[in-house]
Amino acid sequence: MVLAPDSMALETRHLGFTISPHEECGVEEAVRMIEAKSGESVVLTLGPAEAAEQLRDAMALGVDRAIHLETDGSEWDPEATAAAIIDAIRADEAASGPFDLILFGNESADSGGFQVGLRVAGALGRPCVTGLKKVTIEGASVRCEQESEGGRDVYAVPMPAVLTVKEGLNLPRYPSVPGRMRAARKPVATMTPTQAQARLELASLVVPAGQGRRAEVLGSGPSAAPAVVEMLRKIGVV
Amino acid sequence: MAPVVALIEHADGKAFDTSLQTLAVARSFAAGQAVHALVLSSPIRLDLELGRNAVFALANDLGHYGVNVAHIAEHEALDSFAPDAWAAILGQLADQLDATAVFAAGTERGNEVMARVGARANLPLATNCIAVSAGDPITLTRQRWGGSLLEEARLNSTRPLVTVAPHAVPIETAEAETKVETFTPQLKEQELVVRVIEHVAAAGGGVSLAEARVVVSGGRGVGSKEGFAIIEELAGLLGGAVGCSRVVTSAGWRPHTDQVGQTGTKIAPELYIACGISGATQHMAGCKGAKRILAINSDAEAPIMLNSDYAVVGDLKEIVPAISKEIRANRGHAG
Numbered sequence: 264m265v266l267a268p269d270s271m272a273l274e275t276r277h278l279g280f281t282i283s284p285h286e287e288c289g290v291e292e293a294v295r296m297i298e299a300k301s302g303e304s305v306v307l308t309l310g311p312a313e314a315a316e317q318l319r320d321a322m323a324l325g326v327d328r329a330i331h332l333e334t335d336g337s338e339w340d341p342e343a344t345a346a347a348i349i350d351a352i353r354a355d356e357a358a359s360g361p362f363d364l365i366l367f368g369n370e371s372a373d374s375g376g377f378q379v380g381l382r383v384a385g386a387l388g389r390p391c392v393t394g395l396k397k398v399t400i401e402g403a404s405v406r407c408e409q410e411s412e413g414g415r416d417v418y419a420v421p422m423p424a425v426l427t428v429k430e431g432l433n434l435p436r437y438p439s440v441p442g443r444m445r446a447a448r449k450p451v452a453t454m455t456p457t458q459a460q461a462r463l464e465l466a467s468l469v470v471p472a473g474q475g476r477r478a479e480v481l482g483s484g485p486s487a488a489p490a491v492v493e494m495l496r497k498i499g500v501v
Numbered sequence: 502m503a504p505v506v507a508l509i510e511h512a513d514g515k516a517f518d519t520s521l522q523t524l525a526v527a528r529s530f531a532a533g534q535a536v537h538a539l540v541l542s543s544p545i546r547l548d549l550e551l552g553r554n555a556v557f558a559l560a561n562d563l564g565h566y567g568v569n570v571a572h573i574a575e576h577e578a579l580d581s582f583a584p585d586a587w588a589a590i591l592g593q594l595a596d597q598l599d600a601t602a603v604f605a606a607g608t609e610r611g612n613e614v615m616a617r618v619g620a621r622a623n624l625p626l627a628t629n630c631i632a633v634s635a636g637d638p639i640t641l642t643r644q645r646w647g648g649s650l651l652e653e654a655r656l657n658s659t660r661p662l663v664t665v666a667p668h669a670v671p672i673e674t675a676e677a678e679t680k681v682e683t684f685t686p687q688l689k690e691q692e693l694v695v696r697v698i699e700h701v702a703a704a705g706g707g708v709s710l711a712e713a714r715v716v717v718s719g720g721r722g723v724g725s726k727e728g729f730a731i732i733e734e735l736a737g738l739l740g741g742a743v744g745c746s747r748v749v750t751s752a753g754w755r756p757h758t759d760q761v762g763q764t765g766t767k768i769a770p771e772l773y774i775a776c777g778i779s780g781a782t783q784h785m786a787g788c789k790g791a792k793r794i795l796a797i798n799s800d801a802e803a804p805i806m807l808n809s810d811y812a813v814v815g816d817l818k819e820i821v822p823a824i825s826k827e828i829r830a831n832r833g834h835a836g
Contacts, residue, residue, distance in 0.1 A: 264650055342625055370612070372646070374652075375647065376616075377628050378616035381613070381617055382616070384620070390695045393609075411609075414702040414703040416700055417697065418695060430757060430765070431764075434751070435751075464655045469642075469651040470651075471648075476809055478806055478808075481811050481812065483813065483814040485822075487820065487823075491827070501738075
């Protein structure tokens with residue numbers, strides 16, 4: 264990983280952006296629910312202008328419309344992120360009616376705060392189940408399965424509810440060309456929320472020292488097999 | 502002087518190592534203030550008077566990790582996991598003690614419960630920390646990108662909520678006289694809406710990826726679903742589990758349960774054999790706990806080759822079967 268010169272962010276000049284794995288599964292699940300039950304799906308993100316591309320990607324998979332909470336790309340702590348999302352959801356629900364389900368990724372891929380979905384649920388006074396690998400709507404409630412030691416823990420909560428999901432929930436589809444064309448015409452509501460004062464404040468990023476592995480090359484091609492097996496014997500796995 | 506409090510997760514009468522690691526960070530933050538611990542249990546399994554109960558013994562034993570007072574919270578609702586109830590109890594104990602900080606392990610449950618504590622009390626939460634120092638502001642070091650990057654941060658809070666990254670700091674022993682007390686929480690009905698109603702056991706068979714002593718993984722280089730036959734064969738010979746990279750699960754070649762990585766399973770085997778895997782950050786976050794890594798890759802410059810202990814350069818489709826054949830041949834000689 265390469266840091267930007269001020270050590271406050273990753274150097275992203277040579278990187279592409281994408282929807283994170285957990286959130287990609289959340290988008291796919293929302294699309295599947297609407298396909299199965301009818302209704303409307305909305306995708307929301309908080310991020311810089313460039314994040315509009317990921318909103319289009321989500322709409323190309325079948326999401327109906329998007330809300331973009333546009334930032335200048337600076338770091339938002341989990342509380343500030345949650346506060347902006349809470350305001351946006353309240354405003355959208357006041358205008359378009361309540362959401363039965365609000366899905367979040369279980370934790371962000373970068374900061375890993377594990378809390379935005381739970382903070383939003385708390386503020387809205389809705390039950391929240393986290394880390395889900397399977398979600399089934401059963402009437403007015405939702406059955407939720409979470410991986411746990413030796414199997415899965417099952418919850419059932421009434422809707423409206425907030426769920427946080429994990430990769431493995433489903434296998435997301437690839438966007439089709441017609442899907443991409445339709446997405447270009449779908450509405451995106453862009454707003455610029457006020458950033459609450461961060462209470463968890465990034466000071467700097469550090470690339471941890473390497474783990475000290477130095478590869479011993481055992482050979483090349485199939486002729487390396489005896490050396491590999493010798494190594495396996497030495498470390499006691501054969 | 503006001504104490505700090507730490508949530509202790511446990512099973513089968515034993516505190517989780519991750520909770521004991523958490524106590525080391527909590528004690529260092531406390532710097533002489535009392536360390537309190539919260540142990541949750543259901544009254545059915547609780548028998549304080551006889552002192553025979555495993556939970557009591559466990560709580561009493563926390564003195565070896567520097568805990569001055571262990572609070573056993575008993576409530577019939579604690580028979581099954583109810584995260585809002587756990588958060589309510591932890592918040593109530595912290596209020597009662599006027600705790601200066603609250604700690605839990607950065608496990609799935611620890612992070613979840615602490616996020617709920619934060620949401621309820623409107624307090625910030627710093628997850629997956631490896632060091633925390635008292636002060637104004639509090640300074641801390643926490644993991645990002647599944648531990649591939651560290652963040653130095655400042656936390657402005659009257660009661661910092663902190664989770665400790667699993668297996669990133671050592672357990673520290675200390676001899677403290679532990680007082681075991683009973684804590685009776687007040688729970689509201691709405692705090693029991695989210696609770697485990699059923700546990701579905703995993704389908705048996707095979708070696709669990711998370712527990713396996715050897716993991717043999719395949720990446721894009723394996724080329725297809727069918728290509729995994731040679732990976733399975735080698736894993737079988739070594740009594741290990743089959744793993745894969747994210748590319749493989751996204752392509753539908755293997756189920757997500759086989760994925761090693763930041764969004765898959767984090768493993769810590771004796772030996773990890775990575776075949777045709779380039780070693781992206783997302784993957785390394787899942788396998789860096791391996792004691793040894795053998796990388797087999799046609800690209801000698803692939804990132805994984807620089808992050809491994811042993812490397813073989815070349816086509817995995819020739820090398821992996823050759824290794825399996827060699828293991829068989831050796832076993833033949835042996836008997």
